[in-house]
Amino acid sequence: MELDLVPRLGAVLGVAITLAVLALLLRWTYGHQKNVTLPTDDPDDPVATGLLTEVSRVPGPDAARVLRERLRAEGIRATTARADGGGWALLVFPGDVKDAKVVLSRRSLD
Template sequence: MDTVTALIQILLVAVVLGALALLLRWAFGNDRRAVPDYTGEDFGLLTEVAVVPTPEAARVLAERLRAAGIKTTIATRGDLHRLLVFPADAANAKLLLR
């Protein structure tokens, strides 16, 4: 009788662990997010509107955009300074920077 009880307990533990493994795989196993970009060329939600060679020029242009009410970010990589804005503001930012 004790052997049967022990086998039932082991089987019950195995079934519970299997069900837990299936539940976790269902909840977390199908990660379909895009692979992160480690090259530094992907700025997520932001769009590049200008590229300038000096940090002073980037600051001047960023202040011009901010004065017009457009939120902007400066991203620096190497010798290039990129002005980034949200896609909804990209057309207005490009017009303002002409």
């Protein structure tokens, strides 16, 4: 009986050491680095809209919603956001700017 205990103990100890090394390796690879600060401001994007480009600015949220729905009906992805200078901005991706301006320049037939 005493001889059966040694191989089991070795296997359990081997698994425990392997898990500990794996945990340390993962911590080292994916752990949080508190000394690294993430950039919060982009000097090239003064309004902080990221990849989006403003195509129109309207005074209220209802007008922004109507224009956004008009763009979406034409298959153009759009969103709205409060503008820094007041009002609401209608934002689209850079590749959709030209099409969005064409759609917005048309009069509504509703």
